[in-house]
Amino acid sequence: MTAAPSTERTRLAHSLVLLLPAVLFGLLVSVQWRTQAERNELTVRYNTPLLDAAKTLQNEQNTLKAQLADLRAELDRIQTNASTQSGAAKELQARIDALKMVAGLNERTGDGVEVVLDDARDTVAAKDIEKSICHNTDLTDIVNQAWRGGAEAIAVNDERIVGSSSIYCVGSTIMVNGTLMSPPFKVIVIGPQNELLTTYEDPTQLRDIKQRRDVYGLGFRVSRASGLRVPPYRGALNVRYATPR
Amino acid sequence: MKTNAGIISVTVVALFLGVLAVTQIQAQDVYSRSLQLETPASLTTLIANLSERNNAIKDEILDLRLRTETARDAIASGRGSLAEGEHQLGQLRVFAAVSAVSGAGISVRVDGTFDERALSDLVNELRNAGAEAIAVNTARVGPRSWFGATPDHALTVDAVAVRGPWQVRAVGSPEVMYVAMTRIGGIIGQFELIYKGTRFAVSKESALELPALVTPLR
Numbered sequence: 534m535t536a537a538p539s540t541e542r543t544r545l546a547h548s549l550v551l552l553l554p555a556v557l558f559g560l561l562v563s564v565q566w567r568t569q570a571e572r573n574e575l576t577v578r579y580n581t582p583l584l585d586a587a588k589t590l591q592n593e594q595n596t597l598k599a600q601l602a603d604l605r606a607e608l609d610r611i612q613t614n615a616s617t618q619s620g621a622a623k624e625l626q627a628r629i630d631a632l633k634m635v636a637g638l639n640e641r642t643g644d645g646v647e648v649v650l651d652d653a654r655d656t657v658a659a660k661d662i663e664k665s666i667c668h669n670t671d672l673t674d675i676v677n678q679a680w681r682g683g684a685e686a687i688a689v690n691d692e693r694i695v696g697s698s699s700i701y702c703v704g705s706t707i708m709v710n711g712t713l714m715s716p717p718f719k720v721i722v723i724g725p726q727n728e729l730l731t732t733y734e735d736p737t738q739l740r741d742i743k744q745r746r747d748v749y750g751l752g753f754r755v756s757r758a759s760g761l762r763v764p765p766y767r768g769a770l771n772v773r774y775a776t777p778r
Numbered sequence: 779m780k781t782n783a784g785i786i787s788v789t790v791v792a793l794f795l796g797v798l799a800v801t802q803i804q805a806q807d808v809y810s811r812s813l814q815l816e817t818p819a820s821l822t823t824l825i826a827n828l829s830e831r832n833n834a835i836k837d838e839i840l841d842l843r844l845r846t847e848t849a850r851d852a853i854a855s856g857r858g859s860l861a862e863g864e865h866q867l868g869q870l871r872v873f874a875a876v877s878a879v880s881g882a883g884i885s886v887r888v889d890g891t892f893d894e895r896a897l898s899d900l901v902n903e904l905r906n907a908g909a910e911a912i913a914v915n916t917a918r919v920g921p922r923s924w925f926g927a928t929p930d931h932a933l934t935v936d937a938v939a940v941r942g943p944w945q946v947r948a949v950g951s952p953e954v955m956y957v958a959m960t961r962i963g964g965i966i967g968q969f970e971l972i973y974k975g976t977r978f979a980v981s982k983e984s985a986l987e988l989p990a991l992v993t994p995l996r
Binding site (some may be wrong): 579580583584586587588590591593594597598600603605607608611612614615616619621625626628629632633636637638652666667670671673674677678680681684685695696697698699700701703704706708710711713715716742757763768769770771772773774775776777778 | 783811813814815816817818820821822823824825827828829831832834835836837838842843846847849850858859860862863864866867868870872873874875876877878879880881882883895898899902903905906908909910911919920921922923924925926940946949950951955987
């Protein structure tokens with residue numbers, strides 16, 4: 534007679550033990566599903582055509598840059614051939630070649646340093662996300678530091694940094710010379726290795742980046758590197774308003 | 779047997795629960811940078827930026843095609859290609875900042891507290907808006923210029939001190955650069971929030987004269 538209520542109580546207890554996780558389980562499944570559903574709906578309705586347009590324009594830009602490079606090479610060939618004809622043309626060509634080198638229109642190879650900047654790969658608290666990811670201003674600081682250290686040529690993910698270069702941010706997308714990029718960013722710096730390393734290791738410089746690396750796991754690494762290659766600038770020179778004096 | 783079955787059920791449910799909870803937390807805390815996740819407003823800005831860049835490259839392609847043909851004709855007719863060479867040299871002298879330049883543009887006057895990182899950001903923003911030549915006070919900004927500060931609050935351009943109030947002048951399209959600087963949420967608006975008490979004045983200029991780089995590039 535006493536065994537029956539005890540069995541009932543045990544069954545009830547087991548049921549309750551299962552009920553709580555089951556409710557939580559259901560709750561989490563529905564939250565996960567709804568988050569995904571909302572994202573998909575928004576993406577399809579507003580972003581898909583814009584996304585397609587952005588990708589098309591980026592592809593078009595790659596093609597245009599290749600055409601521009603071909604035309605520059607062709608004009609170079611014509612100029613070089615012509616420069617064999619007279620002394621004046623030869624001298625002019627030498628000045629053009631020298632300026633191209635300092636302006637970033639030629640490929641450069643040599644030793645230097647490699648800087649890698651990346652978003653934190655470990656999970657961080659939502660409130661700290663801003664501090665754990667890389668921003669365009671981090672890249673401008675790293676480039677500024679490279680010039681300070683005597684850099685002769687710099688490229689960010691294969692985009693040459695020249696006098697007209699901008700490192701721009703829209704939403705979470707970074708553009709260098711108009712090319713869309715995302716982390717990790719590899720900054721190739723050709724120049725005097727010791728001076729460059731000293732500049733990057735100076736504790737008074739890049740304090741914000743170094744603090745975020747130490748506290749929030751931002752990826753930031755500088756290393757000595759040999760046999761580096763920096764490509765030529767492939768964009769437009771865009772000289773329309775400025776007249777040389 | 780029943781008790782064992784109950785324990786197994788609870789364990790399985792608890793395992794699922796753990797996996798789901800971790801997935802949910804990670805979804806919130808790992809930053810995703812996919813282009814697919816950009817807002818329509820950001821994508822629209824990206825598209826405008828890409829279009830502008832592509833148009834500039836198209837213009838230059840047309841210009842180069844014309845110049846290539848002209849140079850070819852000139853050489854074929856025995857006139858040589860000095861004219862094309864001079865044109866190219868002039869363009870490169872502006873691009874490399876080794877020549878003083880004149881032209882229309884804008885001027886940004888900064889009067890008050892300011893720092894080298896903000897100056898670098900301002901120059902970066904001007905370049906993105908199509909500036910062809912930039913100077914800070916009398917110091918021309920070159921392809922390898924860097925910005926710093928001195929202990930007595932002067933800023934430096936290539937290690938040369940420039941003291942406030944600072945006049946940042948840029949040659950390029952006055953309309954495009956003016957709008958880029960002064961738009962709502964733009965860089966000047968951000969500076970005004972950060973450097974309270976500092977005055978920022980942006981003006982269109984019909985004729986600017988900027989000096990050449992003082993230090994020759996290596």
